[in-house]
Amino acid sequence: MSADQGPVTSMDVDAAFLKSKRGILKAAEMVTLFAAFVCFTVASRPKYITATVLELLITSLLLSLYLFKLNKRLTFFFWPLVDVCNSVFAVVYFLVLSLLAMTTHTVTGTLVGGIFSLVLAALLSADGYILFRNITFNQPGGQSQSPDNQ
Amino acid sequence: MLYMTWDEGLSLIAKAWAEHCMFQHNPKLKDDPSVHPAFSSVGENIWTGSPSLFDATRAIKKWVDEKEDYDYQGNKCNSVCGHYTQVVWGSSYKVGCAAHLCPGGVAGFTSKEGVVFVCNYATAGNMDSARPYESGGAACSGCSGSCVDRLCRDNRSPAGAPAVAPAVAPAGAPTGAPASASHYPDYLNILIVRPMGLLLTFITAFALHYRYPDVFCYE
Numbered sequence: 001m002s003a004d005q006g007p008v009t010s011m012d013v014d015a016a017f018l019k020s021k022r023g024i025l026k027a028a029e030m031v032t033l034f035a036a037f038v039c040f041t042v043a044s045r046p047k048y049i050t051a052t053v054l055e056l057l058i059t060s061l062l063l064s065l066y067l068f069k070l071n072k073r074l075t076f077f078f079w080p081l082v083d084v085c086n087s088v089f090a091v092v093y094f095l096v097l098s099l100l101a102m103t104t105h106t107v108t109g110t111l112v113g114g115i116f117s118l119v120l121a122a123l124l125s126a127d128g129y130i131l132f133r134n135i136t137f138n139q140p141g142g143q144s145q146s147p148d149n150q
Numbered sequence: 151m152l153y154m155t156w157d158e159g160l161s162l163i164a165k166a167w168a169e170h171c172m173f174q175h176n177p178k179l180k181d182d183p184s185v186h187p188a189f190s191s192v193g194e195n196i197w198t199g200s201p202s203l204f205d206a207t208r209a210i211k212k213w214v215d216e217k218e219d220y221d222y223q224g225n226k227c228n229s230v231c232g233h234y235t236q237v238v239w240g241s242s243y244k245v246g247c248a249a250h251l252c253p254g255g256v257a258g259f260t261s262k263e264g265v266v267f268v269c270n271y272a273t274a275g276n277m278d279s280a281r282p283y284e285s286g287g288a289a290c291s292g293c294s295g296s297c298v299d300r301l302c303r304d305n306r307s308p309a310g311a312p313a314v315a316p317a318v319a320p321a322g323a324p325t326g327a328p329a330s331a332s333h334y335p336d337y338l339n340i341l342i343v344r345p346m347g348l349l350l351t352f353i354t355a356f357a358l359h360y361r362y363p364d365v366f367c368y369e
Binding site for chain 2: 043046047049050051055058077078080081084085086089090104106107131134135136137138
């Protein structure tokens with residue numbers, strides 16, 4: 001369902017993305033998620049383990065999307081909007097989960113996992129906000145220079 | 151004595167409290183007797199012990215074994231009988247249980263790994279220091295519904311729900327109940343909510359893109 005433009009070339013890796021602000025944020029999200037996953041595993045709370053594993057999956061898919069420049073190939077979706085909406089949902093979702101984890105914790109693992117989830121929510125909101133600032137809704141597409149780019 | 155059936159809501163209350171890993175009664179049942187919207191009161195039995203000793207049937211038998219100390223005629227108790235009288239309480243007709251493994255110990259019981267097994271009953275028993283059930287001649291003598299296995303299947307149930315649910319758990323022995331209330335594992339919510347959220351994300355993004363076809367993102 002992809003590769004409708006030009007000959008299929010080998011996948012180029014956008015290593016520069018990893019060094020960009022958002023690349024670093026995404027990587028930090030992955031690390032935080034993994035830390036939360038370890039905590040919840042130690043505390044054996046299946047609900048939170050499931051949540052972190054699912055989120056790891058989603059974040060790694062988004063990261064590889066940018067890393068392999070798939071966002072340029074799969075143009076059916078406007079990926080920045082998908083990413084922002086996903087961040088908004090994930091922020092609310094992890095805020096709720098972390099508060100739940102911290103208020104119902106009985107072992108330290110759940111508490112620390114909850115704190116990591118809170119950190120994750122902060123990272124996600126930063127990620128979403130930075131990306132959202134770069135999106136303009138009424139600009140004719142394709143014009144790279146724009147006078148009113150704030 | 152009313153026929154007793156499983157109640158998912160009661161098992162969730164039990165689960166929520168078991169997860170606190172405390173060997174004491176759920177304070178919510180006292181503060182707010184209407185924790186379950188369908189019942190005016192909820193009773194509770196708790197068993198705690200090491201995971202190797204845990205078995206739902208044995209835990210419930212332990213409660214029922216208090217019968218030894220209970221004297222029905224005099225309505226007197228030699229030591230502890232409240233668990234037994236709750237199990238056989240005539241007007242309690244719904245039960246929900248849950249067990250939780252507490253790796254960090256159970257407050258008020260042990261600092262080692264333990265299991266908390268909670269059963270909630272509705273409506274609550276042990277009221278007004280009355281006898282748990284009437285003993286007036288034939289079984290079901292005061293029953294307005296049908297009488298099956300000497301238990302009354304009354305139609306009086308809250309919210310119009312039939313008192314006789316398909317899940318069968320005979321009165322006094324809800325042993326068919328899974329130990330962990332695993333009808334409804336809590337990670338299932340997550341497995342539903344998160345993918346739904348992702349779907350919603352894509353739909354929203356698509357709708358926004360449709361509404362603003364000129365949307366553009368600076369690299």
